[in-house]
Amino acid sequence: MNFYMPVRLITGENCIRKNAAELRRxxxxxxxxxxxxxxxxxxxxxxxxxxxxxxxxxxxxYSGIAANPTVASCKEAGEQGAxxxxxxxxxxxxxxxxxxxxxxxxxxxxxxxxxxxxxSLQWPNAPLPIVLCGTTSGTGSEVTNVSVLxxxxxxxxxxxxxxxxxxxxxxxxxYTASMNxxxxxxxxxxxxxxxxxSYFNRKADVLSRTFAAKSIRMLYAPLRKAAAGGALTAxxxxxxxxxxxxxxxxxxxxxxxxxxxxGYYLTENYGIPHxxxxxxxxPAFIAHCREAAPEVMKAFTTDTGLDAAEYTDFVKxxxxxxxxxxxxxxxxAALPRWENNGxxxxxxxxxxxxxxxxxxxxxxxx
Ligand code: NAP
Ligand code: FE
Numbered sequence: 001m002n003f004y005m006p007v008r009l010i011t012g013e014n015c016i017r018k019n020a021a022e023l024r025r026x027x028x029x030x031x032x033x034x035x036x037x038x039x040x041x042x043x044x045x046x047x048x049x050x051x052x053x054x055x056x057x058x059x060x061x062y063s064g065i066a067a068n069p070t071v072a073s074c075k076e077a078g079e080q081g082a083x084x085x086x087x088x089x090x091x092x093x094x095x096x097x098x099x100x101x102x103x104x105x106x107x108x109x110x111x112x113x114x115x116x117x118x119x120s121l122q123w124p125n126a127p128l129p130i131v132l133c134g135t136t137s138g139t140g141s142e143v144t145n146v147s148v149l150x151x152x153x154x155x156x157x158x159x160x161x162x163x164x165x166x167x168x169x170x171x172x173x174x175y176t177a178s179m180n181x182x183x184x185x186x187x188x189x190x191x192x193x194x195x196x197x198s199y200f201n202r203k204a205d206v207l208s209r210t211f212a213a214k215s216i217r218m219l220y221a222p223l224r225k226a227a228a229g230g231a232l233t234a235x236x237x238x239x240x241x242x243x244x245x246x247x248x249x250x251x252x253x254x255x256x257x258x259x260x261x262x263g264y265y266l267t268e269n270y271g272i273p274h275x276x277x278x279x280x281x282x283p284a285f286i287a288h289c290r291e292a293a294p295e296v297m298k299a300f301t302t303d304t305g306l307d308a309a310e311y312t313d314f315v316k317x318x319x320x321x322x323x324x325x326x327x328x329x330x331x332x333a334a335l336p337r338w339e340n341n342g343x344x345x346x347x348x349x350x351x352x353x354x355x356x357x358x359x360x361x362x363x364x365x366x
Contacts, residue, residue, distance in 0.1 A: 001207050004162070005252055007143050009245070011171035016044070016133065020051035022168060026129045027087015030059040031108060033077050033101040035066065039092040042135050042175040048092055060084045062104070065093065068267055068274070069100040070150045071115045078107020081128070088129040088167075094187065095139030095148070095274070098132045102147040102164040105130045115152055121161055132169040137176050137240035138187025138275055140194060140248015142169035156264040173234070173241040181226055182320070183273075188223045188240055189318045190275025191215060193259055193282060194247035196311075199300055200289045201254035201346050208253035213303035215246035220306075220314065227317045257347040258338070259285050262356065265334055270324045280322060282315045284359045285347075292349025326364040331357055 010019055023030075030052055032045070039045040045061075052059050062077040077100070081089060086108055091101020105127035107113060113123070134142045145164040150156050179187065195215035198208055222236035232240075256278075263278030272280075290297045290308045301307045306314065335353050338344050344351050 001205050003207055003253060005143060005165070005249065006162075007166045008168045009143060009171065010168070011173075011242070011245075013172060013174060014047075015172050016047045016051050016170050019170070020054040023052060023055040023057055023131070026131065026167065028057060029084060029086045030057050031077065031081035031084060031086035031089050031104065032059050032061045033065060033089055033091045033097060033104050034061070034063045035093050035097050036063055038094070038135055038178070039063075039097065042178040044092045044133050044135055044172070044175045047172075048090060048133060052090075059090075060086070065097045065100040067096045068148075068150050068156060069096045071103065071118060071152065074100050074103035074118075074149065075107050075113075075115070077104040079111060081108035082111040086128065088131060090131045090133070092133045092135065094134070094136035095141045098134060098139070098141040099147040099149065101132060102127070102130055102166075103149055103159075119151075119157070119159065121159065123163075127163050130164070130166040132166045133175070134169070134171050134241070134244075135175040136179060136183065136187040137173070137237070137244040138190040140191065140244050140246075140251065142166065142171060143245055143248040144252045146251075150268070154268055156268055171241055171245065173237045176237050176241055177234075181229065184226045184232070184240070185223065185318045185320075186273040186275040187244070188219055188226065188275070189279040189315065191240070191244040191247040192219050192223070192315070192318075193275065193278045194251045194256065195219070195243075196282065196285070197257040197259060198247070198250035198254045200285075200293060200296055200348055201257055202348060203254040203346060205253065208250045209299075209303065211246045211253075212250040213300075215243045215250060216304040216306070218243035218246065223318055224314070255346055256343055257285065258344040258351050258356070261338060261341055261343040262360075265337070266324065272322060272324065276319060276322070279315055279319060280363060281359065283312045286311045288351070288355070289348055296348065324364050325366050326360060328361070328365065331360045331364075334360070
């Protein structure tokens with residue numbers, strides 16, 4: 001084992017207001033980073049501003065982070081933070097606003113830096129301290145050092161270095177109650193994808209597998225219920241949220257496998273939400289893992305209660321029908337991006353170009 005996860009994580013009802021005093025030590029001025037609406041509508045923004053006020057921290061607010069955040073929006077927010085003299089960044093939202101906040105902390109500490117400077121990972125100044133609050137139950141970005149951003153060529157890339165871990169993260173599952181069924185399923189199936197891709201990952205160890213299996217056991221019943229159109233209870237929301245954190249802890253050890261990287265392509269080109277875009281490859285993923293790593297499959301079934309057939313049935317029940325059509329030429333043009341890709345190589349066995357071509361053709365050539 002080699003585990004490093006330095007984030008102080010505080011969860012529970014009203015955890016932000018209860019821990020307002022924790023905020024002052026990060027500085028006297030704060031840049032709040034959010035998407036356009038959800039931070040306000042789910043109640044988190046009001047709690048954060050009240051807590052900052054109580055702690056005597058002044059703030060400015062940047063609300064221009066879109067889903068699959070662009071580097072350009074992070075740079076713009078960073079400049080607003082630097083001009084304000086922010087001592088720390090507080091990101092509120094799903095994975096998008098939280099991932100953006102990590103990059104914003106880099107830009108705010110390094111005014112004038114451009115996209116290449118960010119991706120070089122050679123930053124003259126360390127990022128500002130980062131505080132996060134999650135409002136979806138999917139990415140686990142609260143506890144990862146990962147920031148997934150869309151570059152100026154509209155390609156999604158992740159950066160991950162220890163400096164991008166948050167200093168403090170909050171999780172109050174009440175904020176996730178405003179997610180509709182569709183968003184609950186697409187973010188929940190992302191958490192499932194993290195846990196499964198971590199469990200089968202070449203880098204997995206006993207610790208990461210413990211987190212991953214725990215995540216899957218907690219996700220299964222509430223996601224089944226959501227998929228069947230049932231109303232979720234506060235306990236279901238809590239389970240989904242905590243499961244997403246266990247998924248994040250698992251991938252903070254291992255990273256993901258091929259479905260995540262191929263999923264980026266679906267999001268970039270067809271606007272498919274992140275979790276759905278990754279999970280659509282999971283029936284092919286589990287069929288491959290069963291062949292390539294039968295011993296791991298056996299252990300997975302023991303640890304989670306799911307065999308390959310139940311796994312496939314579960315994933316499919318959580319997925320909407322995707323109206324995506326590709327041509328052979330389009331698939332052939334996309335394939336080179338996965339040659340020598342580190343995430344793809346983390347999958348057990350060998351993921352060949354031919355395997356990816358067939359997987360894409362079976363799903364999207366109609
Ligand atoms: P998201 O992209 O953050 O949010 C999707 C949509 O949900 C947005 O329109 C957002 O609205 C809305 N929303 C957020 N919280 C809500 C709530 N409580 N109630 C109602 N609506 C809400 O979704 P996500 O799935 O959490 O994050 C996906 C991103 O995270 C992708 O870019 C993905 O690549 C990345 N990711 C990161 C990691 C990591 O380890 N860091 C892991 C996996 C994925 P607003 O725009 O108004 O806020
Ligand atoms: Fe993900």
